[in-house]
Amino acid sequence: MLETEMSETVMSETGPLLRVRDLHAEIGDPRAPVHALRGVSFDILRGEAVGFVGESGSGKSVTARAVMRLAPEGAKVRLRGSVDFAGRDLLQLDESEMLDIRGRRIAMVFQDPMTSLNPVMTVGAQIDDIIRRHMNLSAREARARSVELLGLVGIQDPARRADDYPHQFSGGMRQRVLIAIAISCDPDLLIADEPTTALDVTVQAQILRLLLRLRDERGMSLMLITHDFGVVAGMVETVNVMYRGRIVETGRVDAVFAAPAHDYTRRLLAATPRLHRSGQAA
């Protein structure tokens, strides 16, 4: 098992790794903004896996990006509230301080593996660059680590495959590469934004199992965003149900499933297609 190095600040901190309070996000023209988040508050403990469920446009992805202070190119996003990560409010940091957090302390796996890799760089080079950015390693050492990571996420013959380009990998394999990129610098928090939505059902299960295994081995916290209750069920301890920019229900995943308190949660659960009447969520 690989050792997880935690920095001193994290060791000395107690309480949740991530504490988000009253987070608001406004997108676009200040005169007629879209209120994507309307006061979101939640905690993620060290090593905890937390699910965020909700329909499209409910604010799950905006929440994830707000934590990383990332916005799509050209989008004007204004954030209010606080995002305390290991004792620091990320919303108060300047961009250069955020650069040291992104990829190093908080990493992200995105929805569509087909478009998330740079088509003109080898996959090895795309892991090397994040490693060399955050760790003081030579090119050779970084590549050795990249190859090790590719092996860890289940790429066969990783030393040779590191020199291949993204188009030579299947969708599932590309998502494994993206996971290798995300965990490359031993982040404290891994955000997975709909990591299996673009994948075949059989591959989905593999990717979810991989994420769970990595979280257990490395003691990372996991923020899993999905519109699919079935994905959340076996994966996380706590679930937050989001609707229209708010968290409408939060609790232990089994409790929420057994007795959804909020009407929207009940409707969302009812909307999940099931193969058997009992369902996997029961």
Added chain:
Amino acid sequence: MKRVILTRLAWTLGILLGVSFVAFVLMRALPGDFAIAATGAQSVAPEVLEGIRRQLGLDRPLIEQYVIWLGKALTGDFGVSFVTRQPVAGTVFDRFIVTFQLALIAAIMSIVMGSITGLASARLRGATDWIVRMVNGVMLAVPNYIVATLIVLLVGLYFPQFAILGYTPFLSDPVGNIAGLLLPALALSLAVSVTVSENIRAAVLEVANQDFVMVARAKGLRRGAVLRDYLIRNALTPVVTATGLKVAALLGGSILVETIFAIPGMGQYLYESINSRDYPVIQAIILLTAAIVVLVNMLVDIAYARIDARVRL
């Protein structure tokens, strides 16, 4: 890849054959011929004109003339200029060197100017974008001979100490040679830099919205690294294509700019030769220009495959 290049070269021969035939026919379809152009007057006796034509073989059927020309060209003999009586290959080559220098400097200028303005336009947006696009629009709309004339006028008026016109051979004075080519190269490069600039702008804007750029930013990579490895490298393919075509055109020589700056390049030579109906020279220049276009296109395709591993040659 080797096989592809060889196939391409074989194709090139076919293209050159076609181009040479079309050029041959079109030149002779022009009113007047060398005999009239050389004697310059209608008052010359028809027998004299006939004599000149017979001597040069211009009295024979067109196809026969072409086959004779082709037979010699295949052995590397492009004939003798009607005007100077010098072998065409040598004089055209001398002129091509001049044009090549000019095109090289103009290409470097356009790529530098176009990359800077295009990148600034796409990354900074706002006022910068607005200004760059407006200037680009104006530069694209103004033909290069007007730019050239304005440069000659303004520099001549305000900096009379600079020699603007003429050409200094590289071997006799390398610094003077390059300095003398800067202004004509500038006149040529403005419009080309617009092509580069607009293509880079469009490509970078498109790439900037790709998911992999968001991934790169989520890695915590610095702006410079994201720009270089993610934005520019992906934006390069369309830019290389458009730039390659423009550079090929530059290599063909510019009749107007070379004439305005009195530079003895290939464009100017082509202009003179058309006026004097110096068929062998025209034929050689057109052939060379066609060969350059095909060659540059091949280089662009090779560059393509180098930039993007998905492209298989």
